[in-house]
Amino acid sequence: MPIRLNATQPDFEQQFVALLGSKRESSQEVGDIVTTIIADVKSRGDQAVAELTNKFDAAGVSPDTLRFTPEQIETAAARTDPKVRDALQFAHDRIRAHHEKQKPVDHIYQDDLGVTLGTRWSAIEAVGIYVPGGLASYPSSVLMNAIPAKVAGVERIAMAVPTPNGEISPAILAAAQIAGVSEIYRIGGAQAIAALAFGTNCIARVDKIVGPGNAFVAAAKRQVFGTVGIDMIAGPSEVLVIADHTANPAWVAADLIAQAEHGGGAQSILVTTHPPLADAVMAEMGRQIALLPRQSIAREGWEDFGAILTVPTLGVAVQLANRIASEHVELAVENPKALMGDIRHAGAIFLGHHTPEAIGDYVGGSNHVLPTARSARFASGLGVLDFVKRTSVLGCDPGSLAALADAAVTIAEAEQLDGHGRSISIRLNR
Numbered sequence: 001m002p003i004r005l006n007a008t009q010p011d012f013e014q015q016f017v018a019l020l021g022s023k024r025e026s027s028q029e030v031g032d033i034v035t036t037i038i039a040d041v042k043s044r045g046d047q048a049v050a051e052l053t054n055k056f057d058a059a060g061v062s063p064d065t066l067r068f069t070p071e072q073i074e075t076a077a078a079r080t081d082p083k084v085r086d087a088l089q090f091a092h093d094r095i096r097a098h099h100e101k102q103k104p105v106d107h108i109y110q111d112d113l114g115v116t117l118g119t120r121w122s123a124i125e126a127v128g129i130y131v132p133g134g135l136a137s138y139p140s141s142v143l144m145n146a147i148p149a150k151v152a153g154v155e156r157i158a159m160a161v162p163t164p165n166g167e168i169s170p171a172i173l174a175a176a177q178i179a180g181v182s183e184i185y186r187i188g189g190a191q192a193i194a195a196l197a198f199g200t201n202c203i204a205r206v207d208k209i210v211g212p213g214n215a216f217v218a219a220a221k222r223q224v225f226g227t228v229g230i231d232m233i234a235g236p237s238e239v240l241v242i243a244d245h246t247a248n249p250a251w252v253a254a255d256l257i258a259q260a261e262h263g264g265g266a267q268s269i270l271v272t273t274h275p276p277l278a279d280a281v282m283a284e285m286g287r288q289i290a291l292l293p294r295q296s297i298a299r300e301g302w303e304d305f306g307a308i309l310t311v312p313t314l315g316v317a318v319q320l321a322n323r324i325a326s327e328h329v330e331l332a333v334e335n336p337k338a339l340m341g342d343i344r345h346a347g348a349i350f351l352g353h354h355t356p357e358a359i360g361d362y363v364g365g366s367n368h369v370l371p372t373a374r375s376a377r378f379a380s381g382l383g384v385l386d387f388v389k390r391t392s393v394l395g396c397d398p399g400s401l402a403a404l405a406d407a408a409v410t411i412a413e414a415e416q417l418d419g420h421g422r423s424i425s426i427r428l429n430r
């Protein structure tokens with residue numbers, strides 16, 4: 001059964017803290033498995049990648065079939081239902097248009113001492129994008145990963161996607177074609193992350209790895225950080241719905257189920273100021289889940305990771321939401337725009353009764369690769385800025401150098417770094 005809590009019950013704080021911690025962090029066991037996999041890929045390269053891919057995905061690969069050939073991509077993409085292809089193209093165009101607006105601009109100026117100062121942006125050269133594919137297939141995640149990289153001007157995009165039982169949804173390859181990605185490997189999990197980070201004979205190493213995935217993918221990204229850059233920890237999905245008396249219980253229940261459907265530790269939480277809504281959503285969950293197939297992952301997700309919290313005011317709801325720092329926060333309230341400013345920690349905010357989170361998963365235009373496991377306290381969703389680096393630019397002429405020199409030499413002396421001081425004063429014949 002999902003957890004039900006009322007903010008006025010005496011042990012609320014204790015129960016809430018337990019909810020915050022429940023299965024959101026990567027376990028030691030997963031971390032240890034991932035460490036072993038990464039070490040294996042580092043030492044045995046493609047052979048290890050192929051063996052691990054066959055062990056976990058039963059993909060039937062060998063070291064020389066890890067990469068999709070251009071013909072395989074073309075054939076599979078051509079098999080995609082034209083309606084799906086059109087929908088992916090529609091999504092692509094909307095996502096691209098939104099991300100174009102995120103492009104940073106170089107900025108160079110001269111300050112009042114005559115010093116030239118600037119910020120220059122340049123694209124990362126080679127990026128690995130991870131597209132999850134264990135329990136479900138995510139053509140939409142191909143677009144969400146690849147489009148901001150393309151907009152940023154990344155030269156090489158290497159995509160990893162697991163192919164359970166050797167199968168791939170043609171829509172994945174159609175999405176890759178639409179986004180302009182052609183270097184695609186049929187690998188997943190920690191072995192894919194290790195191969196992209198350290199490189200093998202057939203997979204050249206990248207500079208940064210982005211994209212969502214399960215606990216093994218998230219742990220592997222943590223462990224290779226430093227060797228390569230990573231975007232964030234985008235693990236099992238989460239939704240937090242804040243709802244008042246104006247919310248429709250059937251719609252709220254449907255949104256909670258949509259997130260539980262991701263399985264593998266997904267989390268769906270409702271916080272409401274209206275106790276009758278809590279009861280109605282609970283009943284709706286039972287009704288709608290009963291309509292799902294018996295082994296539906298949504299059913300398991302809700303049973304294991306669902307929660308309904310009743311609170312006295314929207315102010316308390318917001319406080320709890322900021323502590324949970326959910327990947328998605330839906331504001332199913334009378335005046336969502338008024339509440340939005342108080343939500344400090346969220347991967348993405350969805351405004352009002354007519355903005356289901358799933359619209360952001362696919363075609364809204366914003367990115368669905370978002371921070372999970374409370375990392376929205378310090379991380380942001382994927383965007384163009386994840387694929388560029390910022391380099392500062394500084395320039396002095398004799399006049400401006402003279403204007404800065406005294407203070408610089410004084411600090412150098414305070415640090416007892418005489419060489420630093422001399423490299424300045426030598427230019428001024430001091």
Ligand SMILES: NC(=O)c1ccc[n+]([C@@H]2O[C@H](COP(=O)([O-])OP(=O)(O)OC[C@H]3O[C@@H](n4cnc5c(N)ncnc54)[C@H](O)[C@@H]3O)[C@@H](O)[C@H]2O)c1
Nearest residue numbers: 132133134135162188189212213214234236237262369370
């Ligand atoms: N936060 C986001 O932006 C976002 C977006 C889309 C999906 N997601 C999440 O991505 C996840 C996708 O998970 P998934 O499992 O379907 O696909 P996945 O591709 O992330 O994981 C599949 C891989 O996990 C590895 N694996 C599975 N069991 C293992 C084991 N016992 N030991 C070692 N490795 C093992 C295998 O290598 C397999 O290839 C879901 O949790 C979903 O919620 C998040």
Ligand SMILES: N[C@H](CO)Cc1c[nH]c[nH+]1
Nearest residue numbers: 138140237361368369370
């Ligand atoms: N809700 C997921 C994490 O933001 C993304 C997704 C893709 N397809 C369906 N859902």
Ligand SMILES: [Zn+2]
Nearest residue numbers: 237258259361
């Ligand atoms: Zn989703």
